Amino acid sequence: MKEVRDGMSQAELAIRPHHLLSTVCTLGGVECPLLEKDRIDDILKQVSHDAALRIKLVSNADEIVYFRNMLPEDYAQMDRQEVFNRKRDLDVLQKLGLVPGDIRRARYLYTLLFERIKTPQGICAYDTPGWKGCPHASSGAYEKICVEGFSAVVYMRSDEERKQYKKASVAETYDGERLYIRPHHLMCMSCYYNGGKGNIPRENDNLYEATKRIQENPDIEITLVEGCCMLCDPCDGYDPKTHRCVHGGGLIRDYKKDLDVLQKLGLMPGATMKAREVYDLLFERIPSTRDVCGYGDGVVTSHEWSICGGPDGNEGYRRTTESGIFPR
Numbered sequence: 177m178k179e180v181r182d183g184m185s186q187a188e189l190a191i192r193p194h195h196l197l198s199t200v201c202t203l204g205g206v207e208c209p210l211l212e213k214d215r216i217d218d219i220l221k222q223v224s225h226d227a228a229l230r231i232k233l234v235s236n237a238d239e240i241v242y243f244r245n246m247l248p249e250d251y252a253q254m255d256r257q258e259v260f261n262r263k264r265d266l267d268v269l270q271k272l273g274l275v276p277g278d279i280r281r282a283r284y285l286y287t288l289l290f291e292r293i294k295t296p297q298g299i300c301a302y303d304t305p306g307w308k309g310c311p312h313a314s315s316g317a318y319e320k321i322c323v324e325g326f327s328a329v330v331y332m333r334s335d336e337e338r339k340q341y342k343k344a345s346v347a348e349t350y351d352g353e354r355l356y357i358r359p360h361h362l363m364c365m366s367c368y369y370n371g372g373k374g375n376i377p378r379e380n381d382n383l384y385e386a387t388k389r390i391q392e393n394p395d396i397e398i399t400l401v402e403g404c405c406m407l408c409d410p411c412d413g414y415d416p417k418t419h420r421c422v423h424g425g426g427l428i429r430d431y432k433k434d435l436d437v438l439q440k441l442g443l444m445p446g447a448t449m450k451a452r453e454v455y456d457l458l459f460e461r462i463p464s465t466r467d468v469c470g471y472g473d474g475v476v477t478s479h480e481w482s483i484c485g486g487p488d489g490n491e492g493y494r495r496t497t498e499s500g501i502f503p504r
Contacts, residue, residue: 185279190232194264208312227332362454365387391501400445465493
């Protein structure tokens, strides 16, 4: 099996959590005293060109010396700024719901940052004597960029590029000899079709077009593939350079969904079946999105493992299983 070594387990850039705030404040127009400007510029350059960049958050919070190995003079010589920075690291990690060593793609990381940290006050600076911290924390520089959102920091595909990919991928969907679809997208197509209600194209995917193609030719072959497929090309979260998804957590949950669907269908990646046959099998083996998109128990274990369609299942999918996806 061929694999490309650019997955989430390997980082391309390692930074301390509080340095995320440093990059934002610098972009907002102030000179952050917590990190060298050249380093900040390098980080900003990388994330502004690559939404799929894998960033590892590192901290020395669990590397401090055991107290029995410390002398009184060691405490007197302690770097106070480093103590502040350890707390900043842990404050940021706690608010993001992450831990030291976690790796996330750039777009996801800055999206999460702006969702959960609206101001550096209480992280980079305090009102407590001896903990005043950074003088720029109240400048509004961070907040100015936060309001703009992740795209003010991280690369995002242009609308024009996405339209071009939409046009080309739609033509391929309608004219190709077969369709290449990731398994859980068969369920997405069913949710959107909603017993006949999903009848207009969407800018961010090719669910409608793929559904129309199989309805026009129920005997067209579908090859089931892992990862981004021909339905993903126009999505704002699809990165054409790496062919990876840069939405939340790289939507690693969807890789599990793909394999869960394959397991329940008794198939393997690369399996090819006629559209009518694969949907007969899908609706027979997977009656509810709870079985796959809700992980079987409807329990959300973390932000990255959120549930699509609700813990009890998507009503649109149920309606389509009853009506069928092929017009009668």
